[in-house]
Amino acid sequence: MTTMHGNHKVTDALMPYLQDPRLVRELAYINGQWVHGQGDLPVFNPATEDVIGHVPRLNGEQATQAVDAAQAAFQGWRSLLADERAALLLRWHDLILEHREDLATLMVLEQGKPLADARGEIDYGASFVRWFAEEGRRAGGDTIPGHIPGARLLTLREPVGVAALITPWNFPHAMITRKAAAALAMGCTLVIKPASETPFSALALAELAERAGFAPGVINVLTGSGAELGQALCRDNRVRALSFTGSTAVGKRLLAASADTVKKCALELGGNAPFIVLPDMEVKAAARAAVAAKFQTAGQDCLAANRILVPRAHYEEFLDAFAGEMARLRVGNGLEAGVTMGPLIHRQAVNNAHTLVDDALAQGARLFAGSRRPGPGPRFFLPVLLADVTPAMRVFREENFCPVAAVLPYDSHHDLLPLANNTEYGLAAYVFGQDQRLIWSLLDGLEFGMVAVNSVKMTGHCIPFGGIKHSGLGREGSRHGFDDFSNIKYACLGGL
Ligand SMILES: NC(=O)c1ccc[n+]([C@@H]2O[C@H](COP(=O)([O-])OP(=O)(O)OC[C@H]3O[C@@H](n4cnc5c(N)ncnc54)[C@H](O)[C@@H]3O)[C@@H](O)[C@H]2O)c1
Numbered sequence: 001m002t003t004m005h006g007n008h009k010v011t012d013a014l015m016p017y018l019q020d021p022r023l024v025r026e027l028a029y030i031n032g033q034w035v036h037g038q039g040d041l042p043v044f045n046p047a048t049e050d051v052i053g054h055v056p057r058l059n060g061e062q063a064t065q066a067v068d069a070a071q072a073a074f075q076g077w078r079s080l081l082a083d084e085r086a087a088l089l090l091r092w093h094d095l096i097l098e099h100r101e102d103l104a105t106l107m108v109l110e111q112g113k114p115l116a117d118a119r120g121e122i123d124y125g126a127s128f129v130r131w132f133a134e135e136g137r138r139a140g141g142d143t144i145p146g147h148i149p150g151a152r153l154l155t156l157r158e159p160v161g162v163a164a165l166i167t168p169w170n171f172p173h174a175m176i177t178r179k180a181a182a183a184l185a186m187g188c189t190l191v192i193k194p195a196s197e198t199p200f201s202a203l204a205l206a207e208l209a210e211r212a213g214f215a216p217g218v219i220n221v222l223t224g225s226g227a228e229l230g231q232a233l234c235r236d237n238r239v240r241a242l243s244f245t246g247s248t249a250v251g252k253r254l255l256a257a258s259a260d261t262v263k264k265c266a267l268e269l270g271g272n273a274p275f276i277v278l279p280d281m282e283v284k285a286a287a288r289a290a291v292a293a294k295f296q297t298a299g300q301d302c303l304a305a306n307r308i309l310v311p312r313a314h315y316e317e318f319l320d321a322f323a324g325e326m327a328r329l330r331v332g333n334g335l336e337a338g339v340t341m342g343p344l345i346h347r348q349a350v351n352n353a354h355t356l357v358d359d360a361l362a363q364g365a366r367l368f369a370g371s372r373r374p375g376p377g378p379r380f381f382l383p384v385l386l387a388d389v390t391p392a393m394r395v396f397r398e399e400n401f402c403p404v405a406a407v408l409p410y411d412s413h414h415d416l417l418p419l420a421n422n423t424e425y426g427l428a429a430y431v432f433g434q435d436q437r438l439i440w441s442l443l444d445g446l447e448f449g450m451v452a453v454n455s456v457k458m459t460g461h462c463i464p465f466g467g468i469k470h471s472g473l474g475r476e477g478s479r480h481g482f483d484d485f486s487n488i489k490y491a492c493l494g495g496l
C-alpha cells in the first residue's frame, strides 16, 4: 500500500518511521526524472523479512539512457568553478545532516544495522562530501622545472568524464558518498548502481542532491540487476571510470569487462584482516578491542577482524575474556534501544555462517562460546567464538563476513607475518601491543593496504582507504581520492 505525498508515492510500510516521507523514492533517477523500470524489485527489512517497498528493475537500455544524461551534463558540470561545485556539495552535505535521523532509520530498515551505527554511517558519509568540497578547491596541477630551452612545462588535472559507481549493501550510504563526492568535486558526472538489497539509501541521496540544486544528469541512480546494469556500464565507452566496492569475485569480473574500453578502474574489494595480539598486550583490553573489530556491522564489514592471533601463553585467558565481552553483545532489531548487533543481510548469509562453523569444527576447531540456536528471526546468526583455528579451515582462508570469530594461538613472533600474510587479500590488519621494535617490524612486513596499531578505529575522510593484492586497486578519501576520477595532462609551452 502507498500514500501520495504531493506527486510523491510513499510506501505505507515506511511512513510511520520518517519525519520526511518524501525521502523514500520507489523510482530510479535518470536525467533529473524519477522513472519506472520493467517491473519492480522488493526491498526487505532483514530483521523482520517484511517487504518495506519496491524499486524499479531497469534494463541495459535505461543504463545507456543514464550514461546519455551524464555525458550531456558533463561539459556544463566540469565548466563550473571549483567554488561553484563546492557550494553545491556543501549544500548537499548540509541537507544530509539535516535529515540524518530519517536517513539512519531508512538504513536500519533496509540494511539492519543498529540505529547508532547507522547514525554513525550518515556522519561518516557526510564527512566525505565536506572533505571533497574543500579538496576540490585545491586539486590543481603542477609547474615543472624544465629541461627544454625556451619552454615552460606544466600539468593540468582534468576530470575523466562519466564515472560509474557500483556499491555494496553493508555501508549503503557512505560507500556512495566516498566515491561520489570525489568524482563530483573533480568535475565528473555520475551513474550510480547501488546494491539491490539497499536501494533506498542511494535514492534518498539522489532526492537530497536534487533539492540541493544539482542539474539534471549530473547524478543518476539505477536500480535493478547488478549483472545486467553493470555489464551495460562496462561496455559503454563513454564511461571513463568505474569505481566498484564489493566482493573480490565481482570486482574481478568488472575489471575484465572494462578492459575493452580501457576504463580507469577503482576496486574496493574483500578483506581478511588479521588481528594480532602481542605478548605484552593487556589481555582484557585486547579482548575488548578484538570483539569490537570482529563484530562491527555483525561481522559484515570489509575491515572486520577475520583471524585473531594470540600468544599461546595468554591463549586461554584471552578466550575467556573474549567470550565475556562477546556475551555483552545484544542481538536484535536495529531499531530497538540497546541492540548492538543486527541481522545478516539475507538467509544465504546465515547459511554461509553455519557452513563456515561446520567446516572448522569438522577439522578440529573448538566451539569455545556462542550458540548455534536460531536468533530472533530467520536472518539472524548469534555470535560464535571458534578456538584452535588453522590455516586449513575456510574460516581462516575466506572473508567470513558474519559474526564468527576465528582465534588461533602462536608460539613465536616469527610466526606472525607468515600467518597474517597467508591470504590472497590485503585490505586491513590490526596490531595490539607495546613493543615498538616488534610493531615496526610487523608494520614493515604486513602485506595490507592499511594497518591499525592499538586502535580499532582506522577509517575516515582524510585517510587513503584501500587494499592491495586481491583487495583492490586505488585509494578513496584523503587527497588521493581524486586519482581515480582524474587524468593528468602535461603541457609543454615551447618557443617562449
Ligand atoms: N574494500 C571496501 O571498501 C569494501 C567496503 C564495503 C564492502 N566491501 C566488500 O563488499 C562485499 C559485500 O558487499 P556485496 O555483497 O554487496 O558485494 P557484491 O560484489 O555481491 O555486490 C556489490 C555491488 O555489485 C553489484 N553486482 C553484483 N554482481 C554484479 C555483476 N556481475 N556485475 C556488476 N555488478 C554486480 C551488486 O548489485 C552491488 O551493487 C564484501 O566482500 C566486502 O568486503 C568492501
Ligand SMILES: N[C@@H](CC=O)C(=O)O
Pocket: 170, 171, 300, 301, 302, 303, 459, 460, 465
Ligand atoms: N567499514 C568500512 C566499509 C567496509 O565494509 C569503511 O569504513 O569503509
